Structure formats: C-alpha cells, structure tokens
Amino acid sequence: MENKYVVGIDIGGQGSTIGIVDKRGEVILCRGGQGFLAPWDHREQQVYVDALCKALEEMFADEKIGGKENIAGIGIGAPSSSYLTGKIEKAPNLPPEWDNFEITKMVSKKINLDNVFLDNDANAAMLGEWAYGGAKDTNHCIMITLGTGLGSGIVAEGRLIRGKHGLGGELGHTRAYHCGDRICGCGRIDCLERYASATGMAFTAVQFVKQKQTGILYEKYKERIAEIRAELLDKNIKLNSEKDEEEIKNLKAQITELERKYELPISSKDVCDAAEKNDPLALEIFAFTGKILGESLANFVAFSDPNKIFLFGGLAKSGKYILEPTRKAMEVNLLKNYKGYDDEGNKKVDVYLSELNNNADAAILGASALVWEKIKSGN
Numbered sequence: 109m110e111n112k113y114v115v116g117i118d119i120g121g122q123g124s125t126i127g128i129v130d131k132r133g134e135v136i137l138c139r140g141g142q143g144f145l146a147p148w149d150h151r152e153q154q155v156y157v158d159a160l161c162k163a164l165e166e167m168f169a170d171e172k173i174g175g176k177e178n179i180a181g182i183g184i185g186a187p188s189s190s191y192l193t194g195k196i197e198k199a200p201n202l203p204p205e206w207d208n209f210e211i212t213k214m215v216s217k218k219i220n221l222d223n224v225f226l227d228n229d230a231n232a233a234m235l236g237e238w239a240y241g242g243a244k245d246t247n248h249c250i251m252i253t254l255g256t257g258l259g260s261g262i263v264a265e266g267r268l269i270r271g272k273h274g275l276g277g278e279l280g281h282t283r284a285y286h287c288g289d290r291i292c293g294c295g296r297i298d299c300l301e302r303y304a305s306a307t308g309m310a311f312t313a314v315q316f317v318k319q320k321q322t323g324i325l326y327e328k329y330k331e332r333i334a335e336i337r338a339e340l341l342d343k344n345i346k347l348n349s350e351k352d353e354e355e356i357k358n359l360k361a362q363i364t365e366l367e368r369k370y371e372l373p374i375s376s377k378d379v380c381d382a383a384e385k386n387d388p389l390a391l392e393i394f395a396f397t398g399k400i401l402g403e404s405l406a407n408f409v410a411f412s413d414p415n416k417i418f419l420f421g422g423l424a425k426s427g428k429y430i431l432e433p434t435r436k437a438m439e440v441n442l443l444k445n446y447k448g449y450d451d452e453g454n455k456k457v458d459v460y461l462s463e464l465n466n467n468a469d470a471a472i473l474g475a476s477a478l479v480w481e482k483i484k485s486g487n
C-alpha cells in the first residue's frame with residue numbers, strides 16, 4: 109500500500125479528536141478535543157457517524173492531504189471496544205444508545221473506505237509506542253497504562269496479542285497484593301489496578317495519610333476534606349429548598365460527585381507534587397506502589413519474555429518517582445534467566461517511561477497505529 113497517511117480517532121466521553129498522521133508519526137492535520145463531536149451531543153449512532161464522516165471528508169479535502177486516495181485507513185481508539193467485532197459495547201462513560209455500536213462498519217460504509225479498525229486505548233497505546241516511540245526497535249514488549257485503571261497491551265514475536273476473544277492483556281485484573289481489603293470494579297479483591305493505577309495510588313495515599321497524620325499530604329488532605337464538607341453542606345441546604353425538578357437533579361449529581369471526592373480527596377498528582385518537595389510520606393507511597401507494580405511485572409516477563417516494558421498515562425507522568433521503585437522491585441523478583449545483559453550488552457529486560465507520555469497527540473497516534481499494524485502484518 110502506497111498511501112501516505114493514516115487517520116487516528118480518539119473517542120472519549122467528553123469529545124473526539126481526529127488526526128491525520130504520516131509514517132513518521134507527524135500529525136499533519138488535527139481537529140477536535142473537548143466538546144468536538146461529543147458522544148452525549150450525538151446520542152444516535154447514525155447521527156454521530158454522519159457528523160464524524162463529514163469532518164473527515166473536510167479534512168481529506170485539505171490541500172495538505174490532497175484527497176481520500178492518500179489515506180491508507182482509519183484507526184479508532186475508544187473505551188469498551190472490541191477489535192474482533194469492531195463494536196463499542198456497554199461503555200460506562202458513553203451514552204446508552206452507543207451500546208452494540210458497529211462503528212467500524214458504519215464509518216467504512218459512509219466514507220467508502222475499507223480499512224477501518226477499532227481497539228481499546230491500552231492496545232492503541234502499545235501500537236503507538238511500537239510505530240513511533242521507544243518500542244520501534246523491538247518485537248517483544250509490553251505497555252502498561254496507569255490511569256484511572258491499569259490497562260496493558262502486549263506485543264510478542266512481532267504481533268499484538270489479542271487472544272481468542274479479543275481480551276488478551278487484562279493485566280490490571282491479575283491479583284497483586286494479598287491484603288484482601290481493596291475491592292475492584294470487576295468485583296474481585298486486590299487486583300493490581302487497585303494498587304498501581306493513578307486511582308490505586310491515590311487510595312494508598314489516603315490510607316497512609318490517615319495512619320501517619322503528618323506532612324504535606326496530611327495538610328492537603330485536611331484542607332480538601334474541610335472544603336468538600338462545606339460544599340456538601342451548602343448543596344444540601346440548597347437541595348432542601350429547591351422546587352425545580354431539573355435543578356434538583358443537578359444538585360443531586362453534584363452531591364454524588366462531592367461524596368466521591370470525599371472518599372478520595374488526594375490524587376496521584378498531589379503525591380507527585382509532594383515527592384518533588386522531598387516529602388518522606390510521598391516517597392514512601394511511591395515506594396509501596398512501585399514495589400507492587402514491579403513484582404507483578406516480574407511475573408508478566410515470564411509469560412512472553414519481552415525486552416522492554418513501558419509505563420504510560422497519568423501516573424507515569426510522575427517519571428522517576430514511579431519508575432525507580434518499579435524497576436528495582438522487578439529486577440529483584442525476576443527469574444534468574446531474565447536478569448542481566450544480552451550478548452550486545454543491553455539489559456535483557458527493563459522498564460522505561462513511554463516516549464509518547466508527554467505527547468499531547470499520544471491518543472490519536474495510538475489509534476492511527478492500528479492501521480500501520482494491519483499493513484505490517486499483511487492482513
């Protein structure tokens with residue numbers, strides 16, 4: 109295939125972003141962001157597809173692109189999506205009308221282009237790193253995305269592993285730390301993501317802060333709790349005197365959000381900020397989180413024998429604070445065969461920060477890499 113460009117589309121609850129990307133990962137043209145083609149404003153499937161394809165046609169016609177004939181295909185990254193079926197299914201942050209949404213088929217038909225693919229954001233992140241980032245030189249690697257949850261994408265022997273049901277690489281839901289006290293969204297206890305995602309680390313922070321009751325994070329915790337309490341009181345007073353039904357619904361939603369914040373008033377970003385000021389408790393929280401993540405990574409190495417593991421997403425943005433304890437714990441727990449250096453003097457396996465971590469276009473690059481993957485594998 110000689111086409112010059114691929115399209116990457118990132119669909120989130122708040123909006124969509126479309127990028128047209130060249131082979132080197134340069135974004136030639138980009139449209140979108142928060143509020144652009146927002147799923148909640150386009151609740152009917154066909155309405156969204158029509159609006160999306162209209163935007164695509166306009167972009168293809170731009171003189172920098174030179175028409176649809178220069179486009180090799182379209183990759184779409186969306187939550188709760190299946191590569192195998194090409195459908196978005198039961199995504200918690202998308203409109204209920206979007207359940208069982210055959211988006212690949214519908215877009216392909218509307219825009220009259222064959223190569224339209226869909227996958228989840230962790231697989232897209234892995235493919236993005238493989239096409240344009242630090243994984244360019246390897247065919248054996250793992251991507252770990254540390255956001256609200258913990259996602260993963262695995263490349264082994266030059267293929268992204270999707271498995272029999274398209275569910276390959278749910279490493280966030282392997283059991284990690286056997287305390288038995290953190291219930292996961294999946295209904296089981298002590299999944300890795302309850303400890304090592306950005307949210308997982310925030311839980312650890314609240315737990316540690318309550319025990320130690322000292323330091324920068326404790327002050328922040330007290331401050332936030334007082335703010336949230338005051339706001340909750342205020343909203344409840346308003347709710348009691350409100351008659352308008354729409355306004356009551358609004359207030360109730362705000363109260364639910366405040367109650368959620370009350371449970372988790374500290375974020376992983378707060379822990380990172382405190383670590384930068386050398387706060388001992390913040391460093392302890394990172395050490396605990398990195399130890400659990402590193403021990404799990406040592407187990408994952410035994411499955412597919414990668415030489416590189418990448419960390420991406422919110423928590424990975426804390427850089428050395430998460431990387432160093434994770435690296436150390438993985439090294440200690442690795443089976444002897446995976447330790448040390450290969451014949452060329454490279455570490456047999458190591459953990460790295462994603463090279464796309466601070467790239468604002470990471471999500472569209474990842475989605476666009478779905479098309480290059482198909483071209484590469486010759487399917």
Ligand SMILES: [Zn+2]
Nearest residue numbers: 281292294299
């Ligand atoms: Zn789980």
